[in-house]
Amino acid sequence: MRGAVPRAASWGLAALLVAGWQAAGSAVPGARALVSTPVLVARRIVEIAGNGVLWHNLVPTLEETVGGLALGLVVGVAGGVLMARSRFAATVLDPYVVGINGLPRVALGPFFVVWFGIGILSKVMLAVSIVFVVVLFNTREGIASIDADLVDVLRSMRASRWQMLRTVVLPSLVPWLLASIKIGIGLALTGAVVGELVGASAGLGWYITNSLNIIDMTGAVTALLVMGVLAMAMYYAVLIVERRLLAWRGEPGAGH
């Protein structure tokens, strides 16, 4: 097993942080109202997992995040391919992409809630607006870095456009797409949760707002923690897929 020591150290650090949190929350006067404690949060998780409140709020956030990420990938890849292949499209669209990229997209939250309602759609759209730009940039960069000799070999054997796409272009983009997805998870979650903070009737973001309204710090911290775990779970799921797809690189860490 590779890296057993650093992994143990990572868990050790987590234990230390939780212990410190518990000590601070219970020893420092007034701190419990500000940060709650791990014991209270653990009890809350068991409670809301039992009565269904956890799933009622986790599922919408998960749907918004995955939906936003997936749609953001489709829009980003399509835009990136279009702009990489067509100089005309690149010239026309470049200022808009740069503009959107510079715009703090969380400011779109209130607009999207007005336009798309307080349901799941407004959050998905917000997530898409944040995710797609990163995917688009990565796709363009990925296409620009395709090995010209590979393209020429296929062209010399008269490959069709579709064969070229399937055999050279898409496989070349896989590492770039995986990188986009790994960055995109956090971005999509941000979009989903900001949307929920602005206006929603369920979701982890909504659960935070609702808890703070009734001065329930334990509830708010619990939701935050669940978000963190959700993001980590998605990230590691992508790593597993990546290990399979990029096995040809013979990367370290593949065998354990």
Add this chain to the structure above:
Amino acid sequence: MSARRASVSVREVSVRYPGAAGEAGPAVEGVSFAVEAGEFVAIVGPSGCGKSTLLKAIAGLVPLAAGEVTLSGGAETRVGFVFQSDALLPWRTASGNIEVALRLSGERATAAKGRARALLERVGLGEASEKFPGQLSGGMRKRVALARALAYDPAVFLMDESFTALDAQTRIQVGNFFLEILAQSGQTVLFVTHDIEEAVTLADRVLVMSRGPGRIVRTIEVGLARPRDYYASRFASGFKERQQAVWDALGYSHGGGAAGGSGGVRGCVMRGWA
């Protein structure tokens, strides 16, 4: 299976550098020569003289600014392009890379697997068929690249500095391996190299190209007996004379630097019609 052999005819071909609109001069200008079916022709010349561009133009990979390239088998004539880099798909196994060429040559997917295996065995890499290019040595990768070119069943091999990146010993091994393939199937070869020894070792005829814009300045008939050996043929009688003739055409004379006189690179534009 396509026709084994095809002749190549290049008439008054000019190629411009991509993206250059008038400002920069042409990469290749007014080049004419012909390669007979089954003939091995090498093109030598200094770096940047447009040899590779010319080869790509013949393969149809870059557009012609003027002139005409004709392959005797018609538009359907298959060419096997072998680059200086191995140009293998890194995410496909040795076998997978060859299957791509087989599929493009019209082979069914079910038959391609077995054929790929047979081709790899022919190049002595049967054991490596499920390995990725990154797991193979440079010489092995080059052999896979040659097997892939063979898999497409070309009538003409277009070789662009194909052995240049290999170390000296591997080069001899791969070079001889290529000569064996040709002895068996007799494809036409157009071989671009800046290595004059290699050109004389392999070719029936050597075309010497000049720099900026690229033109053919001289044709040297090699005329050494076949079968050749990528190593031993360098010691055959008459080899040195041919080699010297190529150097002379490039503008170097005995015991001195570039002569630059008539007959040199800057000299007359000779056309290598066979």
